Amino acid sequence: MNTYIENGVPRRQIIKLEGVQKAYETSAGEFVALRDINLSIKTGEFATVIGKSGSGKSTLLNIIAGIDRATAGEVVVGGTSLNGLSENQLAIWRGKTVGVIFQFFQLLPTLTVAENVMLPMDFGRFLNGNKRKQRALDLLERVGIVGQAHKLPHTLSGGQQQRVAIARALANDPPILVADEPTGNLDTHTAEVVLNLFSALVNEGKTILMVTHERDIETRSHRLISLEDGRILVDGAGQKELKDALPTLA
């Protein structure tokens, strides 16, 4: 992992994509979802990916999370090159390095809220068995729904479920969180709560990469990456780039 000094603070390059391409075989022929993506994200950065539907933003996120594989190019995340890893190795790596948050929460319906949060620790053998529950409760406390810890997911509102999903993403204390439209299914108020939580996590040093359609994202995000037809259209941290990019949102 490359470490360098920025404004007197040591920063690491935690996500690095070089010449990444992703193509799918479809019945209509080859569909290229990502073209020649070069991207570098630093530790503690809150990066937002925007773009129209089909622009390749979810594919980009999936490749960074090890959920999908690049057809060409190199993907290095958390100091690990993902290119050569098997599905199994990717799962182990993901358990330690990346917390994934989905638009539709994807909580396991038969596990309680606390158990859903404990599950990644169970898989990743994170902490001793008896400490896992306490950590799950701490994380639920952190996201403000510890009172629901022993309920099943379907009894919770969408916002509450998403907060559980965030707690679950944090379970193994990964340095990176990837979130695919985490507020896409939430009302404005609840979305605000979730984004506040993300901001707080970034302030604590987590790196967040998020796909979103939120219009006021420029107030929170350090960096905005706009995709169009699988290419990076805009990549910047300044207000100008944000203002330029926002009209590209679907």
Added chain:
Amino acid sequence: MLSPRWRKVFRDIQANLGQVALVVCAIAVGVVSVGWFTSSYGILSRELEANYVATNPASAILYLDDISPDVIESIQSRSDILDAEVMGMLQGRIHVDGEWRTFQLYVRQDYENTRINQLVPEDGEFPPPLGEILIERAALSVADADIGDEIQVQIENQEYTLPVAGTLHDLGVPPAWQENNVYAYATPETLTRLGIEIAFDELRITVAENAGDETHIRNVALDVTDWLESEGYTVFRVQVPPPLEHPNQNQMESLMMLLSGFGSLVFVLTAILVTNVMSAYLSKQVRQIAVMKAIGGRRGQITGLYVGMVLLFCALAALALPVGVIAGQETASFLASMLNFNIESETIPANILLLQVAMGLLVPLLAASYPIYRGTHVTVREALNDYGLSQNAFGARWFDRQLSRVRGVQRPLLLSLRNTFRQRWRLILTFSTLAIGGTLFMAALNVRASLLNSIDERYERQHYDIAINFADAYPAEQLESIAIATEGVVDAEAWGTGSGAIIDTNGTAGNTFIVLAPPAETPLVDWEVLEGRWLSGDIENGIVFNHALLAEYPDLQVGDEITLSLADRTQSWRLVGIVRETAAPPLAYIAYADFERATSLTGQAQRLMVVTDEHDEQSLIAAKQNLEASFDPTGMVMRSNLSSFDSRQIIEDHIVLITSFLVMAAALSLVVGGLGLMTTMGTNVLERTREIGVMRAIGASNNALTRIIVGEGVVIGLLSWLLAAVIVVPFSYIVAQQLGQSLLQTSLDFAVNPSGFVIWLGVVAVFSVIASWLPAWSANRLTVHDVLAYE
């Protein structure tokens, strides 16, 4: 404390109780069927052999003149002989319910010390008291008598009233109910008191070594024969039964063959059910699997969860193991009572128990392994993109394209048709389940029909109605004229009969068989000629074997010269033909003219074949009684007087266990096949709950949805019926031929039972509608939102 992932397993089970119940039921049905069939197999094969061997069965039986005790001692002292014992047997008749049945009276010298073919006391007195008899326990019902009753018997044209003092168990004789024969036992003193002469002319020997080697036994028996003849005795024949093999071993083996074959197929069926249900279950879990992978779950860990789940199902299903074992023990006990042997121990052999456990665990695990592999192999991206709609794009395959060209059919039915062929893997599983269930059901009925058809065919080729065996040879013309003068009789033909044995090149006589001598041009039988031709007056000393006799001499061919011992004379005969005579003992036919020459019994006959004017059972009973009345004053002693109904009953009693089993197998197939149908239809619909939601969202009414889903169910059901109907013909043909060879040493006259096809069609139609209507009804009750959020 359980980790969250294992808690997930248990909660998933709780949340999917219906589906879990189906899997557990499917495994349980397999476990029960395997437990049932292997347990009964294990117990019966062990107990029959152990029981029979425990009676110390004779290695060989030599029929000779009356033999003196000192000769027995000399034989016993031979190094190649383990033991020797003599007994006598008288053939007679017993009067039961107004008719005469065959009766065999065995006489042993020392009942307290029976060493070969040992007799075991049962109820009442033992040994037989003076002036009284004991009856073989299975013959009591045939004699319609109880201990303390008196029975009417006829021996050598004299009638006697004999009190029944008790019962004993003689495993050396076939079950009495099958032979319609009564076996009785008396002491020599009783016979002396009755004034009946008895010759101890059956010498039973056991060999000192190689008791299972038929060739060795025959050689020893022939050495003994030579020695006896050197001592001045005449040995009429030597019988070497299959070593250590119970007389009903082939019935048992046929039944075992069916039991194991049927059990295996039921297990295959349940394995497919498990694959089916697990496949549907896993496809529902795909998104959760993806989420677990996304949060760091390794494939091995996730696979472990589902393997653990299946093992849990197996453990639950294993609770049904005792049911299978008990059913097996009950079946073994029932069959043992039918075949007249005791189950000394109902313990299941350890290897059978291990097999049951292994099959109960391994087969479901293997059956579930592919769905688990497939379900856990899917990548996170693929799984998360799975919205429950088909991943197999319809239209990519040739068949899909043909189906897409179907026009003029209502759109819902068209959708049903296309849906049917959309998931090839599921369709194969569904078809396999239903086709195996249907095939088993219809095959069981077809094989039963073939057995009965073979018997029908036999009686169609037999044109006499009553066969009378006389104790002695009488003038043939007199026999015929007395019979024809009898009321109800339209024709009669006297046949010669004798006991024959083939003499090999070393001069050794083989086992004896019955030789029948009808007139060459007899119209009373037209057995199917398998090879060569039937009797004719053209060739002197031509002999025809039935297939059962040929089975004992497989090297013989039509045209071969054979040396036959008949009526104490040895002559050369030419094998001119082989005929098929279903369910008959080994028999040879020679022309009556040759019989006269060979035996010097000119114009004499011992058997009379009678044709009656009416052929129903009551008329035959009346004709038999009339014949009894006609012959009674003549002094001609009947040994047996059997109508075609009687002999058919004996044959059917021999196969009743098999036919009953086939009916039971058909019923079980109906249950298992029906369960398979319900399961596969149910899971088919369940898998597409999300798609149902989409259809509802675009305006499909409940009725329209139900029509589509039920339509698909019926299409699958009917196609599976068609497949089973095609498979079942060759399948049941093969099973029928195997069974025929095993049970009757001949192929069966294959018959198809059309009602099996109709019943299965009805079952498939009804079950398809019910099985697809139920989940459609459940889906209709969900809101669109619920259905689209369906996991």
